[in-house]
Amino acid sequence: MTELLAVITITLLAVISPGPDFAMVTRNSLILSRRAGVLTSLGIGLGVLVHVTYTLVGVGMLIQQSLWLFNVIKIVGAGYLVYLGMKMLRSSPTSTQATSTVVPLSDAAALRTGILTNALNPKTTVFIVSLFMQVVHPETPLTVQIGYGAFISAAHMVWFSLVALCFSAGAVRDRLLAVRHWIDRIFGGLLVGFGVLLAVARGAR
Numbered sequence: 001m002t003e004l005l006a007v008i009t010i011t012l013l014a015v016i017s018p019g020p021d022f023a024m025v026t027r028n029s030l031i032l033s034r035r036a037g038v039l040t041s042l043g044i045g046l047g048v049l050v051h052v053t054y055t056l057v058g059v060g061m062l063i064q065q066s067l068w069l070f071n072v073i074k075i076v077g078a079g080y081l082v083y084l085g086m087k088m089l090r091s092s093p094t095s096t097q098a099t100s101t102v103v104p105l106s107d108a109a110a111l112r113t114g115i116l117t118n119a120l121n122p123k124t125t126v127f128i129v130s131l132f133m134q135v136v137h138p139e140t141p142l143t144v145q146i147g148y149g150a151f152i153s154a155a156h157m158v159w160f161s162l163v164a165l166c167f168s169a170g171a172v173r174d175r176l177l178a179v180r181h182w183i184d185r186i187f188g189g190l191l192v193g194f195g196v197l198l199a200v201a202r203g204a205r
Contacts, residue, residue: 037164043114088188
């Protein structure tokens, strides 16, 4: 019971902590649509399962013990965040008529964005690997550990879906679409910042 409470508490605290996932869901919900935001949220939950899967099969221990492997993951993940951020920063002002019609993101693209944003986030790597290596006992049955992973994934999906619903609501979103290029630049700057901080972080495994 103590282990379960620890997993639930740590997961909830980690989920609500602002980061690249929050920035991406908020941006897609504001700029694109509620559907895009929710699908991005579901993708984030699926990205969590990537971390859970390699941790349960033992790769997580290898990552924890291998500095070079962790650094490769960190640089790839940071590079992806910077890439996304630079795309947003290059957005340009458009006419009022053009901003009222936003080019939609396909369902597959929104889902893929969520998956990659989370799966390539080294902070999530640290969170999942540390949780299973330091909180979950080695003798805990595999089925229970899988259940923990499913809960962590579901918690991400639910929380970020709520975020998507909040930021895609009604008149506020309609007004913000008039300055969508500035919103893109703000969230682009945040993603670039997250990427740079992750890339230069040392000893934070």
